[in-house]
Amino acid sequence: MESIRRRKPSLKPIETKGKATEAAEEEPLSPSARLFHEPNFNVHVIGIMGLKSRITPQVVKEHLPHTLLKHPRFSSLQDTNTPFKGCPGSEFNPRRVVYGTVSLDDMKLVKNALNMTVTDVALGVTQAGLSIYLNRRYGEGKKDKGATEKNNNLPKNIRLRSTILMNLRPSVGIQALADMMDENTEAKWGNCVGYVLLPFKIALRDDPLDYLREAKATIDRKKNSLEAIYTFSTSELALKLFGIKASSSISHRIITNTTMCFSCLPGPQEEIGFYGHPLAYIAPGSYGQPHALMINCQSYINKMTIVLSVDESVIPDPHQLADDFEQSLKLIKDAVVERGLCHE
Known part of the structure; x- marks a missing residue:
């Protein structure tokens, strides 16, 4: 049998x-x-x-x-061929890295008002920004009547999945190098990252807070699962049993079946420096992944930097996409304040 x-x-x-x-x-x-x-x-x-x-x-x-x-x-x-989807071999194409900085205090204001996490808010803002951007791309050549449910250029049932990286370390945040090299510390040296496959709901919403509610409902299911631990453990097991080539081939095949990659990392809450030179912001990015779009959100003191790494042959206007994220956060914050859900 x-x-x-x-x-x-x-x-x-x-x-x-x-x-x-x-x-x-x-x-x-x-x-x-x-x-x-x-x-x-x-x-x-x-x-x-x-x-x-x-x-x-x-x-x-x-x-x-x-x-x-x-x-x-x-x-x-198969979660649609959108203007974000890179062609096979996209990892070898030239990249452009752009970033925009928004107020972390604004994100915390929304977070506290709706009883969410900063990552929930970042995902909601991303979902809103992607929807607004794609609506504009699908509506090229048409008169811009605003991004509302009534004036919708999006195809029905867009399926867009993202690989979301999750830190599995016992100690989160940025640790001092000396502490990480100590044998008895929990903040061990080396990567300890799993990932989950998260579908983004691409649709226009008249109520900006719906973007957050939908994103939170989806990510909560992932947080309550063991998917990140499984993907990390499976990668380690494949590496030990089959070697680096087979392990990387498996990971590459999984990632190429998603549209984009997303991460949201907490940074230092106090100013840090590089050999006596104080940092103004931290903007991490990446190059070489088989995606046409990667989004990294990195907090630092009272700022949140949103970094986009794009294949320009697929996304020729990354600055516009960054602006859409910034505008989405403003719409969401204004909705929270106008409804008296919190005080500035």
């Missing part, structure tokens, strides 16, 4: 009725299915089939499109 490998599918977030902050699907989930997808009760049903004969791939391929692939809840979707 041929054995069947068991793989945990990468599930897209299930949107259900019953919450004011979530949109309804074409076919609402049953009460028990909605229960299974609550953040504190996130259950996946795994089916294992044992076959008495070898699988005939051609027969399976012929029947799948007429059965399982037509099911309204089937979630193995």
Whole structure:
């Protein structure tokens, strides 16, 4: 009997009725299915089939499109070819790195008003900025009537997934080099990073706070899972068992099936210096990843720097995208203040 490998599918977030902050699907989930997808009760049903004969791939391929692939809840979707999606080999193209600085105090104001984290706010701002930018790109040649739900140029059901890096160190933040080299410290030297695959909801919202609510609902599911730990452990295991080439090939294949990469890192809360030279900001970026877009958010004292690393053949106007992120934060902050959710 041929054995069947068991793989945990990468599930897209299930949107259900019953919450004011979530949109309804074409076919609402049953009460028990909605229960299974609550953040504190996130259950996946795994089916294992044992076959008495070898699988005939051609027969399976012929029947799948007429059965399982037509099911309204089937979630193995290739998450759309948008203006952000890089072509194969994008990692070898020239890069442009741009950055914009926003107020960390503004992000904390929103965070405290809505009982979120800074990362939640950063994700919401990113989701809003990406939606506004793509709406403009899809509407090229049309008269700009504003980015509202009514004046929407976006195609329906855009699927955009991001690889989000997560720090798995016991001690977060930037540590002193001498402390990291100490044998007895928790802040060990070397990388300890896992990642999760996070779908971004690309849509225009008349209420700017909806961007935050949607982003938080999605990231909370990921935080309550062990996905980051699994990806880190699997990478280490593959490296030990198969070597660096096989391990890097596996990671590269996973990443190329996503559209972009995102990270949000806390920085020093007090001014630091480089050999007596005080720093004004920290703007980390990267080069060589198989994405046309990478977004790094880095805090430093009372500032948040948003750094974009882009393939200019795909995103020719990165400064406009950075401006969209800044404008999105302003819209969200203004909505919080106008509704009296907090005090400046």
